[in-house]
Amino acid sequence: MDAGTDIDWQELVGTPALLRAFPDPLWIKDLSGIYRACNPAFERFFSIQDVLGRADHALFPASLAQDFERREQVLVSSGETQRYLQAVIASDGANVSYLDVSLSPLTDTRGRLAGILGTGRGIRADRCATEAAWYSESRFHQLFEQIEAISVQGYDRYRRVIYWNPASTVLYGYSAEEAIGCQLEDLIIPDAMRDAVIAGVDAWGEGGPAISAGELTLRRADGSPVHVFSSHVMLQGPDGEPQMYCVDIDLSARKAAEEQARKLSLAVEQSPVSILITDLEGRIEYVNEALIQSSGYQRDEVIGKSPRIFSSGLTPRRVYDQLWAALSRGEEWRGELVNRRKDGTLYTESALITPIRQPGGEVSHYVAVKADVTEAKRTAVELERYRSHLEELVEQRTAELSEARRQAEAASEAKSAFLANMSHEIRTPMNAILGLTYLLGRNLSSDADRAILGQIDDSASHLLGIINDILDVSKIEAGKLSLRERDFSLDVLLGQVDSMIRAQAAAKGLRFDCVSSGVPRALHGDDTRLRQALVNYLTNAVKFTSAGSVTLRLSILEETQDQILLRVEVEDTGIGIAEDDLARLFAPFTQVDHSTARPFMGTGLGLVITRRLAQLMGGDAGAESALGRGSLFWLTARLGKAAQDASVQGDRVPAGEDAEQCLAERYAGLRVLVAEDDLINRDVIRELLRIVGLEADFAGTGHEVIAMACASRYPLVLMDIQMPEMDGLEASRRLRGRADWRPCPILAMTANAFEEDRQRCREAGMDDHLSKPVDPQHFYATLLTWLERSDLAGSATHPVKRIPRPMPAARAQAVARAGSLIDRIATLPGVDAAGALTKLQGYESLYQSVLGKFASHHADDPARLREALAAGDRGGARRLAHTLKGLGGTLGFVELHGLMSEILHAIDEGRDLDDLGPRIAAAEAAHARLVDSIRSAEPA
Numbered sequence: 054m055d056a057g058t059d060i061d062w063q064e065l066v067g068t069p070a071l072l073r074a075f076p077d078p079l080w081i082k083d084l085s086g087i088y089r090a091c092n093p094a095f096e097r098f099f100s101i102q103d104v105l106g107r108a109d110h111a112l113f114p115a116s117l118a119q120d121f122e123r124r125e126q127v128l129v130s131s132g133e134t135q136r137y138l139q140a141v142i143a144s145d146g147a148n149v150s151y152l153d154v155s156l157s158p159l160t161d162t163r164g165r166l167a168g169i170l171g172t173g174r175g176i177r178a179d180r181c182a183t184e185a186a187w188y189s190e191s192r193f194h195q196l197f198e199q200i201e202a203i204s205v206q207g208y209d210r211y212r213r214v215i216y217w218n219p220a221s222t223v224l225y226g227y228s229a230e231e232a233i234g235c236q237l238e239d240l241i242i243p244d245a246m247r248d249a250v251i252a253g254v255d256a257w258g259e260g261g262p263a264i265s266a267g268e269l270t271l272r273r274a275d276g277s278p279v280h281v282f283s284s285h286v287m288l289q290g291p292d293g294e295p296q297m298y299c300v301d302i303d304l305s306a307r308k309a310a311e312e313q314a315r316k317l318s319l320a321v322e323q324s325p326v327s328i329l330i331t332d333l334e335g336r337i338e339y340v341n342e343a344l345i346q347s348s349g350y351q352r353d354e355v356i357g358k359s360p361r362i363f364s365s366g367l368t369p370r371r372v373y374d375q376l377w378a379a380l381s382r383g384e385e386w387r388g389e390l391v392n393r394r395k396d397g398t399l400y401t402e403s404a405l406i407t408p409i410r411q412p413g414g415e416v417s418h419y420v421a422v423k424a425d426v427t428e429a430k431r432t433a434v435e436l437e438r439y440r441s442h443l444e445e446l447v448e449q450r451t452a453e454l455s456e457a458r459r460q461a462e463a464a465s466e467a468k469s470a471f472l473a474n475m476s477h478e479i480r481t482p483m484n485a486i487l488g489l490t491y492l493l494g495r496n497l498s499s500d501a502d503r504a505i506l507g508q509i510d511d512s513a514s515h516l517l518g519i520i521n522d523i524l525d526v527s528k529i530e531a532g533k534l535s536l537r538e539r540d541f542s543l544d545v546l547l548g549q550v551d552s553m554i555r556a557q558a559a560a561k562g563l564r565f566d567c568v569s570s571g572v573p574r575a576l577h578g579d580d581t582r583l584r585q586a587l588v589n590y591l592t593n594a595v596k597f598t599s600a601g602s603v604t605l606r607l608s609i610l611e612e613t614q615d616q617i618l619l620r621v622e623v624e625d626t627g628i629g630i631a632e633d634d635l636a637r638l639f640a641p642f643t644q645v646d647h648s649t650a651r652p653f654m655g656t657g658l659g660l661v662i663t664r665r666l667a668q669l670m671g672g673d674a675g676a677e678s679a680l681g682r683g684s685l686f687w688l689t690a691r692l693g694k695a696a697q698d699a700s701v702q703g704d705r706v707p708a709g710e711d712a713e714q715c716l717a718e719r720y721a722g723l724r725v726l727v728a729e730d731d732l733i734n735r736d737v738i739r740e741l742l743r744i745v746g747l748e749a750d751f752a753g754t755g756h757e758v759i760a761m762a763c764a765s766r767y768p769l770v771l772m773d774i775q776m777p778e779m780d781g782l783e784a785s786r787r788l789r790g791r792a793d794w795r796p797c798p799i800l801a802m803t804a805n806a807f808e809e810d811r812q813r814c815r816e817a818g819m820d821d822h823l824s825k826p827v828d829p830q831h832f833y834a835t836l837l838t839w840l841e842r843s844d845l846a847g848s849a850t851h852p853v854k855r856i857p858r859p860m861p862a863a864r865a866q867a868v869a870r871a872g873s874l875i876d877r878i879a880t881l882p883g884v885d886a887a888g889a890l891t892k893l894q895g896y897e898s899l900y901q902s903v904l905g906k907f908a909s910h911h912a913d914d915p916a917r918l919r920e921a922l923a924a925g926d927r928g929g930a931r932r933l934a935h936t937l938k939g940l941g942g943t944l945g946f947v948e949l950h951g952l953m954s955e956i957l958h959a960i961d962e963g964r965d966l967d968d969l970g971p972r973i974a975a976a977e978a979a980h981a982r983l984v985d986s987i988r989s990a991e992p993a
Contacts, residue, residue: 078152078173080104081159084129086122088112089168098152098175099141117141125169128156132166139173151176204281204301210294212237212254224281224303226274241271243278257287258295268304280304327402327423330409333416335359347402347425349395360421365393376406383408383416389426400427463962536669537811540695541580543572543607549584550605554591563595564602572607572619577693582666586674587621589659590686594625597684601626610689618672619692624685630678638676639664663688712833713745720840721746726767728758728784729802730776731936732910733903734825737943738771740899741829747836755779759787763794768846769839772819774803774810775935782817789818798839802827803939826942829891874901877986883948883979890945900944907940908987915977918956922966922973931960937980946983952976 072079078095082088091104101112109118120139128135135156152173159168204224207216217232225232225241232240237254238247246269253264266284273279281301290296321328327344331337337355345352348363355362368391379386385407393399402423409418547567558565587605594603604624611618630638639660664674672689725742729735730753742749750767752758754776762770770788772781781801788794800821801814811822823835840846875897879886886900893899914933921930934957941950956972966973 077175078171080171082125082169082171084166084168086125095173098150098173114142124154124156128158128169129166132158134158138176202302204299204303206232206237206299206301208237208254208297208299209290210258210296212251212297214240215296216298221301224273224279224301225271231274241273243270243272254297257285257297263287271301280308327421327425329360329421329423331360331419331421333418335419338418344423347394347400347423348392354395363390363392365391365399367391367399380406380408380419390423400425401430402426535812536579536582538577538579538693540575540577543569543574543576546580546584546587547605550587550591553588554595554603557592557595558603561595561599563598563600565605566602567605567607569607571609573617573694575695576617577695578670578690583670583690583692586663586666586688586690587623589663590621590623590688593659594623594627594684594686598625598627601683614694616691616693619690620687621690622685622687624683626683629680629682629684630676631680632678635676635678639674660686712830712837716745716747716833716837716840719837720768720846722748723768723840723846724748724750725769725771726750726752726758726762726765727771728752728755728776728781729771729773730754731773731940733906733940734773734943736899736903736906737827737893740893740896741827741832745833745836753777755781755784755787758784759791759794762788763791766795766797766845768797768843769836770797770799771823772799772801774801774814775932775939777932781819782813785814785817785819795845797843797845800835800839825939826889874904874987877989878904878945878983881982881986883946884983885945885947888945889943903944904987907944908984911937911940912984915973915980919966919973919977922960922969927960927963931957934960937976946979948979949976949983952979 072090072092075092076094078092078098080088080091080095086108088104088107096102096104099113104112109121112118113121117139124135124137135154137154139152139154141150141152152175154171154173157170157172158166159170161167200218201220201223204221205216205218206214206221209215214232214235214237217227217229219229221232222228227235227240238251242250257263264285266282268280269283270278270280271283280303282304283302284300286298286300288296288298322341324341325343327347328339328341329337329344330339337358337360340352340355348355350362368389372388372390376386376388385405387403387405390402390404391399392402403426404421404423406419406421408416409420411417547569551565551567555565591603591605602625604622606622606624608620608622609617610620660674667674667688667690671691674686674688676684676686678684725747727735727738727742727749729738729751735751739749739751750761750765752761756779758770758772758781761767772785774781776784781803785799785801788799789796798820799818800823801811801819802823802825803810803814814822821835821839823832875886875890878884890897890900893903914937918930918933918937921927921933934953938950938953938957940946941948941953952972952975956969956976959969959972
């Protein structure tokens with residue numbers, strides 16, 4: 054303690070006369086424990102002198118000095134007055150006197166603690182016992198304040214709380230401040246006990262019987278119940294009135310444990326499985342009801358007995374050995390036991406037997422949990438028998454499903470073959486119409502004739518578009534519509550769309566706008582299918598808009614480092630669509646107006662194709678419209694980003710006449726390699742190349758192609774697929790792997806034009822695909838595309854002399870030249886001579902030449918085909934059928950082409966000669982008519 058040397062103690066203590074006059078001991082200490090003043094009564098009581106300036110340890114025995122210092126420290130720490138009973142033992146040790154001590158804080162003028170004022174009252178001998186009792190009670194009060202597990206409450210004569218220890222706060226939830234003064238029945242007594250408690254306490258206070266100790270369920274402050282053991286003591290207070298003290302012990306944990314034990318007991322007793330407990334010697338101490346019901350024994354018949362009472366003698370001895378070996382190691386055991394009931398019936402139990410360990414870890418008992426599995430085992434046997442039978446049924450059904458699947462696949466293949474044939478059979482005459490229109494238009498001078506021809510061309514193009522849509526829908530339904538992705542230029546694509554649509558819009562007086570904001574100009578995806586979708590939307594918009602505008606918008610919905618989600622919108626100011634009709638727009642073969650008198654015609658296929666294309670490209674399609682207020686059709690597509698400086702692809706080359714002109718001007722004199730084993734096809738390809746000034750070197754087998762391509766540098770290779778010894782696919786694969794071949798574009802040529810054929814070509818390393826019979830316009834456009842990309846092409850180094858075009862071989866001119874070979878062929882059924890002339894650019898001499906070669910070199914092909922099939926040479930038979938199919942397409946032999954398509958498909962299906970017989974016979978007859986007609990028209 055601080056000495057407090059700046060304190061005026063004389064002023065603080067007062068006059069010495071006042072101290073001397075005070076009858077009881079009085080003293081003052083500074084904060085360091087030094088006496089600053091004391092009165093004579095203090096010196097007389099303790100029998101000491103010379104107190105001032107000294108400390109307790111210099112004046113009193115060590116025990117008394119320590120008591121003083123401890124009490125003073127409490128005052129200094131708390132700042133509160135301390136009162137206690139101090140026993141003072143005389144120096145002779147025989148007499149004990151008591152001092153009722155009160156210690157109070159002394160503060161200076163600034164309110165700071167400066168010292169301690171002590172006063173004491175000596176207790177007379179006749180009051181010692183009473184004061185000692187008070188002192189003892191004080192000690193017990195301190196004890197009750199500190200104890201945590203025992204709740205102590207005191208109540209006066211009127212059941213009001215006069216004492217409430219901290220443990221009562223924990224137990225009942227009321228603080229001492231909340232409880233003091235309240236009545237017992239208002240705090241912790243449930244309503245059901247209220248009247249009885251009041252009557253009992255009042256009767257006891259009046260001298261009636263005491264309230265006995267016992268378990269009670271009382272009430273907490275939050276209303277929840279609390280289980281306690283309550284003892285009660287009635288004492289006489291200082292005023293002579295009775296006081297009741299209650300000592301309560303919380304039994305909640307014990308009650309919870311008892312409830313848990315009760316639940317466990319009920320669970321064990323009512324468990325559907327049998328439970329048995331034995332001591333370490335195997336004597337049964339407990340069995341539950343399930344075991345009694347299962348075994349048929351009563352409890353008194355099994356308690357104290359060995360579990361062998363249930364044994365049937367059928368459980369192998371080794372099972373018991375394993376059981377006791379596991380238990381002796383302190384481990385659990387699982388297994389099956391065959392037991393016998395009291396009535397003699399057998400039953401099988403699945404048992405789990407485990408040791409029961411006490412808290413110290415020692416094993417005291419064993420518990421067995423057993424389930425009757427007799428019925429389950431019987432059921433398992435039945436199930437095994439049924440399973441075996443089911444496996445037989447499954448095998449039988451699997452075989453049936455396999456057969457059904459084979460038939461479905463065959464039907465799908467037949468459908469694909471039908472689509473292939475339909476594609477050819479429908480496209481061939483349409484191509485002929487378009488080709489003849491093209492050729493005729495080049496030589497007409499009359500505007501009226503050109504207008505009529507333009508109408509024919511428009512109608513034929515429209516019909517061909519419908520055919521293409523039908524085939525696309527068929528592919529969609531068959532799951533064969535796929536994408537061909539590549540890098541392309543968005544500007545080129547939009548330019549193509551603009552050239553197709555702007556003229557249509559201008560013809561109706563419509564404004565056509567194209568808005569593209571923030572979309573990368575170089576993209577990766579299927580630009581052909583994207584263009585098809587845009588044209589479908591725009592064509593419809595122009596069709597259904599009579600005034601105003603059509604707007605094409607492109608924007609980005611999502612963008613990553615490598616991809617964009619493109620949104621395309623086509624908005625018009627046309628007639629609009631009713632809300633009820635919007636949901637039907639994208640359904641196949643559906644139109645809003647089904648009447649035959651509707652003003653706008655169409656198949657209803659364009660929108661369903663557009664949606665499917667959008668979905669294939671990772672997006673979707675839809676429409677927003679209101680009747681009379683125009684429409685907005687949208688689609689989304691997920692496209693890759695191409696490098697801005699990459700050589701992006703697009704149909705940038707001119708078509709038709711312009712492609713021919715470009716080839717002649719840029720690449721005349723170049724020599725390309727053509728892999729073709731058929732002489733007629735060679736003549737056709739040679740003449741088509743000569744028209745644009747290109748020269749051809751021919752190879753007849755895959756081996757020749759490889760040798761020639763590696764020996765010379767060709768800017769382009771035209772590769773037939775079906776060749777003897779090594780086909781075009783294998784030749785392409787080998788070329789791509791040769792280090793001595795300088796790579797150049799390889800274009801496949803085949804009569805098979807479906808996507809799966811194109812995919813096979815791409816996988817073999819080919820760059821593009823040309824269908825046989827060759828369409829000249831597409832042929833020239835494709836050549837120009839790939840020559841522009843070839844590193845070996847370069848530009849023309851000398852002018853080329855263009856071959857003059859002959860007059861087109863119209864049917865009227867052919868009839869006028871009766872007796873000619875072409876006239877005779879044209880009159881045969883199943884022959885399209887005009888279409889063949891179109892594919893040959895109208896060269897009658899070339900047509901007559903290849904007809905002659907067909908009769909000379911292929912007269913025996915049907916017979917050779919039959920012989921190859923009879924000999925099991927399906928590869929040779931396939932090559933012959935493929936050749937005849939291609940020649941039939943080139944020469945206009947429509948019937949022969951169709952029959953060979955069917956035979957080729959049947960060979961691929963693995964059908965034998967018996968199945969192919971009727972088709973081969975029909976092909977032989979058609980072929981014979983052709984050969985005979987050609988030979989009879991030739992000069993003798």
